[in-house]
Amino acid sequence: MSQRSAGACGNPGESSSQAGSDFDTDRCIACNSAGMARLEVKDQFLGHPLQQCASCQHIQVAVVPDAERLQSYYLKGYSNRRANHVDSRYLAIMARRAEAQLDLCMQWRPLSDLRLLDVGCGYGSLVAAANRRGAIAEGLEIDPQAVAHCRRLDLPVNNVDSEATLAEAICERAPQLVVISHVLEHVTDPARLLSACSRGWVMIEVPAYDVEIPEQFDDQEGHLNFFNLASLKSLLVRLAFEPVVLDGFGPSMDTYWRARNIWKRRLGRLISRDHFMGRYSSHCSRGIWMRALARGSRCAS
Ligand SMILES: [Zn+2]
Numbered sequence: 001m002s003q004r005s006a007g008a009c010g011n012p013g014e015s016s017s018q019a020g021s022d023f024d025t026d027r028c029i030a031c032n033s034a035g036m037a038r039l040e041v042k043d044q045f046l047g048h049p050l051q052q053c054a055s056c057q058h059i060q061v062a063v064v065p066d067a068e069r070l071q072s073y074y075l076k077g078y079s080n081r082r083a084n085h086v087d088s089r090y091l092a093i094m095a096r097r098a099e100a101q102l103d104l105c106m107q108w109r110p111l112s113d114l115r116l117l118d119v120g121c122g123y124g125s126l127v128a129a130a131n132r133r134g135a136i137a138e139g140l141e142i143d144p145q146a147v148a149h150c151r152r153l154d155l156p157v158n159n160v161d162s163e164a165t166l167a168e169a170i171c172e173r174a175p176q177l178v179v180i181s182h183v184l185e186h187v188t189d190p191a192r193l194l195s196a197c198s199r200g201w202v203m204i205e206v207p208a209y210d211v212e213i214p215e216q217f218d219d220q221e222g223h224l225n226f227f228n229l230a231s232l233k234s235l236l237v238r239l240a241f242e243p244v245v246l247d248g249f250g251p252s253m254d255t256y257w258r259a260r261n262i263w264k265r266r267l268g269r270l271i272s273r274d275h276f277m278g279r280y281s282s283h284c285s286r287g288i289w290m291r292a293l294a295r296g297s298r299c300a301s
Contacts, residue, residue: 025063029189031053033054033056036054045069050217057228057231061224098129103281108177123150163193175200185206204236204290245293
C-alpha cells in the first residue's frame with residue numbers, strides 16, 4: 001500500500017515527494033529507510049502489528065486506515081471523548097502547556113506582531129495565550145466541538161476537514177510561525193504537513209515513545225506515528241529544517257508511564273496538585289513530550 005505526498009505550497013523544490021518522502025508504509029515516514037521490523041503490539045485501527053525503523057527507531061502503523069475511517073474516528077469517538085474531558089481543570093492544564101511552548105518560541109524572537117498559526121489548535125489555549133502576548137495568532141482545527149468552543153470565546157479559529165486542506169491552509173496564510181502541537185502523531189503524512197511550513201518557523205510538540213515501555217501502547221489515542229528524538233530530528237533534517245531546539249520536556253516517561261511507578265506518580269501529583277506534576281517547562285531527556293523549534297528552508301527571517 002502506498003500513497004504519494006502532495007507538493008507543498010506549489011513549490012516542487014519543497015514537495016515531500018522530492019524530499020524523498022513518497023508516502024509508503026513500507027518506508028519509515030521519518031528517515032525514509034526501508035528497514036522496518038514488525039513489533040508484537042498491534043495498532044488500534046486495523047489490528048496490524050506496528051512496525052519500527054531499524055535506523056531511527058521510529059514506530060508507525062503498517063497499514064494506514066483510509067480517510068473515511070480516520071474521519072469517522074476523529075469526528076465521533078475522538079471528539080466526544082475529548083469533549084467529555086473538557087472542564088476548567090483540563091483547560092488550565094492546556095493553558096500551562098501553551099505558555100511553556102510560547103516561552104520556547106520566544107527564544108527565537110518576541111511574539112509581538114508575529115503572525116502565528118496553530119495547526120490543530122484544539123480548544124484554543126495557545127491561540128488565546130499568543131494573542132495576549134501580542135501575536136497575531138489564529139488556529140485551524142478539525143474537531144467541530146473544539147471549533148465551537150473557540151468561537152464562543154471569540155478566538156480566530158477555523159474548521160478544516162482534512163489533512164490536505166490543513167496543508168493548503170498553511171500555504172495560503174504563510175505564517176511566520178506554525179505551531180504543530182500533538183498533531184504529527186495523528187497524520188498520515190507528516191512530511192506533507194511540515195513541507196507546507198517551510199517559509200517560516202515551526203514549533204512542534206509530539207509525545208515521546210520508547211518501545212521498552214509497553215504501557216504507552218495500551219491506549220494509542222488515534223496515533224499513527226510514535227516518535228522519538230532521533231526520528232523527529234530525521235524528519236526535520238530530511239525536509240531541510242534547521243532545528244535550534246530539539247529536546248525532551250515534561251515529567252519522565254519512566255515515572256509517568258511505567259505501572260510499577262504508580263506510587264511515585266501519585267505522590268508527584270499530590271504534591272504538585274497537577275496531572276503533569278507542574279513540569280511543563282522542564283527539560284528532561286526522557287520527558288513524555290518532545291519539542292522542536294526549527295527554521296524552514298525558505299524562511300526569510
Ligand atoms: Zn527511520
